[in-house]
Amino acid sequence: MIFKAIGTWVVNSEDEMRKLAESFAGFITPGTVIAMIGNLGVGKTFFVKAFCNAVGADTTSSPTFAIVNSYLGSYPIYHFDFYRIKQADELRDVGIEEYLADESAVSFLEWADLFPEVLPKKRLNILFKEIDVSSREVIVEQLG
Numbered sequence: 001m002i003f004k005a006i007g008t009w010v011v012n013s014e015d016e017m018r019k020l021a022e023s024f025a026g027f028i029t030p031g032t033v034i035a036m037i038g039n040l041g042v043g044k045t046f047f048v049k050a051f052c053n054a055v056g057a058d059t060t061s062s063p064t065f066a067i068v069n070s071y072l073g074s075y076p077i078y079h080f081d082f083y084r085i086k087q088a089d090e091l092r093d094v095g096i097e098e099y100l101a102d103e104s105a106v107s108f109l110e111w112a113d114l115f116p117e118v119l120p121k122k123r124l125n126i127l128f129k130e131i132d133v134s135s136r137e138v139i140v141e142q143l144g
């Protein structure tokens, strides 16, 4: 993981969010786990899809109800959503530890704050906050 440019951004449109995700994609290297935190509708899935698009991964055929979706672009991307998970064992049963340990892949975890016990110490957090209908604050933190 070489990404150091942690900070805060305010984006005022979907297009700006897409551009932010694309610029992230230029810095993130395989082996990175990205924990995404923020309320429903704030743009977590939007960000993951824009990131995937930027690395040549097609996300269009993925079921929205899955615990984890895998996409293949320049490298594999594992996309978890903890929203409907009731207990951490459901995540362990699908093999989350193996997914997150895959140094050849990038993992995104939506609603990561619901199960902090499964998160690796070394990760990025991306916190999303809604400012208004089209504006978002995006805070990136590097942990571990």
Ligand SMILES: Nc1ncnc2c1ncn2[C@@H]1O[C@H](COP(=O)(O)OP(=O)(O)O)[C@@H](O)[C@H]1O
Residues within 6 Å of the ligand: 011, 012, 013, 014, 015, 017, 038, 039, 040, 041, 042, 043, 044, 045, 046, 047, 110, 133, 134, 135, 136
């Ligand atoms: N600046 C913005 N960035 C991201 N999404 C935005 C923005 N402005 C409006 N939206 C809308 O907000 C919604 C975000 O939905 P989604 O990404 O599914 O949220 P989440 O995964 O956080 O629940 C989408 O309908 C998107 O069109």
Ligand SMILES: [Mg+2]
Residues within 6 Å of the ligand: 044, 045, 046, 081, 110
């Ligand atoms: Mg989502």
